[in-house]
Amino acid sequence: MSLQQTYSGSCHCGRVRFEVDTELARASTCNCSICHRVGWTMISVEPARFRLLAGDDAQTNYQFGRKTMHHLFCSTCGVHAFGRFESDGTEKVIVNVRCLDGVELGALEVQAFDGKSY
Ligand SMILES: [Zn+2]
Structure with a gap:
């Protein structure tokens, strides 16, 4: 049985709003230099499961290192609600579950991803 649902999410000020279709049983933290600081x-998710409703022009795109990741954040409130990964034709949207409505973080199985080693 699929537990896929549509979740709505936003940055803090609400300029950036989106929807994502996903199962939400588990999520990851990451120890890379930026995730460690930001607290993702x-x-x-596949890009087809993500819909940006507002805020395409409200974000700053921060990139570093190999630049496979667009670390987007709201230029007004500074919240990192999602980012876009692109490498060798693979595209993913990385969603910060802390920015989804109605998600109880404590109910998720959270795994530690060793992004520092990549
Ligand atoms: Zn904002």
């Missing part, structure tokens, strides 16, 4: 708890 994330899931990865």
Whole structure:
């Protein structure tokens, strides 16, 4: 049985709003230099399961290193609600589950991803 649902999410000020279709049983933290600082708890979804409703022009795109990841954040409130990964034709949307409505973080199985080693 699929537990896929549509979740709505946003940054803090509401300029960036989106919907994502996903099962939400588990999520990941990451110890890479940026996730460690920002405190992401994330899931990865296919771009087709993600719909940006507002805020395409309200975000800053921060990139570093190999630049496979677009670390987007709201230019007004600074919240990192999602990012876009692109490498060798693979695209993923990385969603910060902390920005989804009605998600109880404590109810999720959170796994630690060793992004530092990549
Ligand atoms: Zn904002």
